[in-house]
Amino acid sequence: MAILAGAILALGIGVVCGFVLEKSRVCEPGVVIGQMRLRNLTLAKVWFSAVATALICVTLLNELDLVRLHPKPAMMVSDMLGGLLFGIGMTVAGGSPAMALAQIGAGYRDSWSTPLGALAGALGFTALEPALRPLLSLDGPGQPLTLVDISIMPFPAWGTAIGVALFACVMTLERLRPWRRDVGADADGDAASEPTHPPPA
Amino acid sequence: MFKARERVWSPYVAGVILGLLLVPAMVMSDTVLDPSAGFLAAGGFLQGHPGDAGDWWQVALLVGVPLGARLSATLSGSVRRAPSPVWTRVLGTASPRARAVAGFSGGVLMLLGAGLAGGCLAGHGLSGVAQLAVASVVAFLAMIVGGLVAGQLLGRS
Numbered sequence: 001m002a003i004l005a006g007a008i009l010a011l012g013i014g015v016v017c018g019f020v021l022e023k024s025r026v027c028e029p030g031v032v033i034g035q036m037r038l039r040n041l042t043l044a045k046v047w048f049s050a051v052a053t054a055l056i057c058v059t060l061l062n063e064l065d066l067v068r069l070h071p072k073p074a075m076m077v078s079d080m081l082g083g084l085l086f087g088i089g090m091t092v093a094g095g096s097p098a099m100a101l102a103q104i105g106a107g108y109r110d111s112w113s114t115p116l117g118a119l120a121g122a123l124g125f126t127a128l129e130p131a132l133r134p135l136l137s138l139d140g141p142g143q144p145l146t147l148v149d150i151s152i153m154p155f156p157a158w159g160t161a162i163g164v165a166l167f168a169c170v171m172t173l174e175r176l177r178p179w180r181r182d183v184g185a186d187a188d189g190d191a192a193s194e195p196t197h198p199p200p201a
Numbered sequence: 202m203f204k205a206r207e208r209v210w211s212p213y214v215a216g217v218i219l220g221l222l223l224v225p226a227m228v229m230s231d232t233v234l235d236p237s238a239g240f241l242a243a244g245g246f247l248q249g250h251p252g253d254a255g256d257w258w259q260v261a262l263l264v265g266v267p268l269g270a271r272l273s274a275t276l277s278g279s280v281r282r283a284p285s286p287v288w289t290r291v292l293g294t295a296s297p298r299a300r301a302v303a304g305f306s307g308g309v310l311m312l313l314g315a316g317l318a319g320g321c322l323a324g325h326g327l328s329g330v331a332q333l334a335v336a337s338v339v340a341f342l343a344m345i346v347g348g349l350v351a352g353q354l355l356g357r358s
Contacts, residue, residue: 003254003257006229006230006254006258006261007257007258007261008261009225009226009229009230010226010230010258010259010260010261010262010265011261011262011264011265011268012265013222013225013226013234013262013265014261014262014263014264014265014266014268014269015265015266015268015269015272016218016222016265016269017219017222017234017262017265017266017269018265018266018267018268018269018270018271018272018273019269019270019272019273020210020215020218020219020269020273021215021219021266021269021270022269022270022273022274023207023209023210023215023273023277024209024210024211024212024214024215024216025209026212026215027270028285028287029285029287029288030285030286030287033287033291033352033355034287035348035352036348036349036351036352036355037352037353037355038349038352042212045212045213045216046212046213046215046216046219047216047322047326047327048216049212049213049215049216049217049219049220050215050216050217050219050220050327051220051326051327051330051331052216052220053216053217053219053220053221054219054220054221054223054327054328054330054331055220055330055331055333057220057221057223057224057331058223058227058331058332061224061227061228066228067227067228067231068227068231069332070232070233070332071329071332071333071334071335071336071337072319072320072324072325072329072334072336072337073319073336074334074335074336074339075319075336076339078317078318078319079317079318079319079336079339079340079343080339080340080343081314081317081318081343082313082314082315082316082317082318082319082340082343083314083318083325083339083340083341083342083343083344083346083347084314084343084344084346084347085310085311085313085314085317085347086310086311086314086315086318086321086322086340086343086344086347087314087343087344087345087346087347087348087349087350087351088310088314088347088348088350088351089306089307089308089309089310089311089312089313089314090307090311090322090344090347090348091307091347091348091351091352091355092303092306092307092310092351092355093303093304093306093307093308093310093311094285094287094288094303094304094307096236096311096321096322096323097236097237097240097263097308097311097312097321098236098263098266098321098322098323100304100308101263101266101267101270102266102267102269102270103270103281103285104267104270105266105267105268105269105270105271105274106270106271106273106274106279106280106281107271107274107280107281107282107283108281108283108284108285109283110283110284110288110297110300110301110304111283111304112304113300113301113302113303113304113305113308114304114305114307114308115240115308116304116305116308117304117305117306117307117308117309117310117311117312118237118240118308118309118311118312119240119243119244119247119308119312120305120308120309120312121240121308121309121310121311121312121313121315121316122240122241122243122244122245122312122316123244123247123248124309124312124313125241125244125312125313125315125316125317126241126244126245126248126250126316127248128313129316132317142336144334144336145334145335145336146332146333146334146335147333147335147338148333149335150335155333158333159333162330162333170213170216174213179211179212179213183209
C-alpha cells in the first residue's frame with residue numbers, strides 16, 4: 001500500500017480507536033486503576049470483547065488467505081519481564097501510552113507526563129539494548145511461535161475456542177457486575193466522584 | 202448505545218469496534234496495532250535512526266488517537282477538566298508534581314517493558330493474542346499480573 005495511503009489509514013484507525021476509548025471510558029485513569037484494583041471491570045470487558053472479536057476475524061481471514069500472520073518471536077524471560085514492567089507502569093500511569101493520548105484528547109492535560117515518560121523510556125531502551133541483549137537472548141534467539149505450532153489443534157479450533165471462551169467470560173463479568181455500575185456517577189470510573197452531569201442514560 | 206453524542210457506550214460495543222480495527226490494518230497494510238512501536242520509532246528518530254514505513258504507520262496511529270478522543274468528548278459535551286479525581290485519592294495528594302511523577306515514571310516503565318517484550322497492550326494483548334502468538338499470550342498474562350500487583354500496592358482509591 002502506498003505510504004501516504006497507509007498513513008491516512010493508520011490515522012483513521014487511530015481516530016476511531018481514540019473515539020471508542022473515550023466513549024467506553026477505558027481512557028479514564030479511574031477505570032484503569034480501578035480495574036487493577038478489581039473495583040472496576042470495564043477495561044476487562046472492553047479488552048476481552050476486543051480480543052475475542054479480533055481473534056474470530058483473524059481466524060476467518062487466515063482461512064480465506066487474506067492476511068499474513070506476524071507472531072512475535074517467543075523469548076519467555078524477556079516476554080514475562082517486559083510484560084510485568086508494562087503492567088506495573090500502566091497502573092502507575094493510569095493507562096497505556098495510547099490511552100494516555102486519548103486522555104489528553106479528552107481534556108486531561110495532566111496526562112502529558114505519560115507519553116513524555118514513554119518517549120524517555122523508548123530512548124532509554126534503545127540506549128540500553130546492547131547491554132540488555134544478553135538478557136533478551138537468555139532463552140535463545142526466539143522463534144515466531146503460535147499455539148498451533150505447540151499443539152495438535154489447528155488455528156480455526158484455537159481461534160473459535162478462545163473467542164467463545166472470552167465472550168462467555170465477559171457475559172459472566174456482566175452478570176456479576178453490570179457495566180453501568182462501573183462508569184461512576186460522573187462517568188469517570190471513580191465511584192466516589194461528585195456528579196457534575198446527569199447519570200448516563 | 203451507538204449515538205456519537207452519548208457520553209458512554211457499552212464496553213462490549215466498544216470492544217467489538219476495537220477488535221474490528223485490526224482487520225483493515227492486517228488486510229490493507231499488512232501490519233498490526235502496536236502503539237509502542239510508534240514510540241520506539243519516535244525515540245529512534247531522535248537518535249538519528251529514520252525508521253521504516255511500518256514504524257511510521259504506528260506513529261500515524263498514535264496521532265489519530267487524541268483526535269478521536271477529542272471528537273468523541275466534544276460531541277457528547279464531556280471534555281474533561283484535569284486532573285481526574287482518582288489521582289488525589291490514589292496518590293494521597295493533589296500535587297501536580299506527584300501526578301506528573303506518576304505519569305512519567307509509568308510511561309518509562311511501560312516503554313522499557315514494551316521494548317523487552319517486543320510489544321505493548323495492543324501489540325501483544327490484542328494483535329498478538331489474536332494471532333495466537335505464544336509470546337503475546339505470555340506477555341499479556343504478565344501485564345495482567347504486573348498491573349494487578351501494582352494495583353494492590355498503589356494505595357487506596
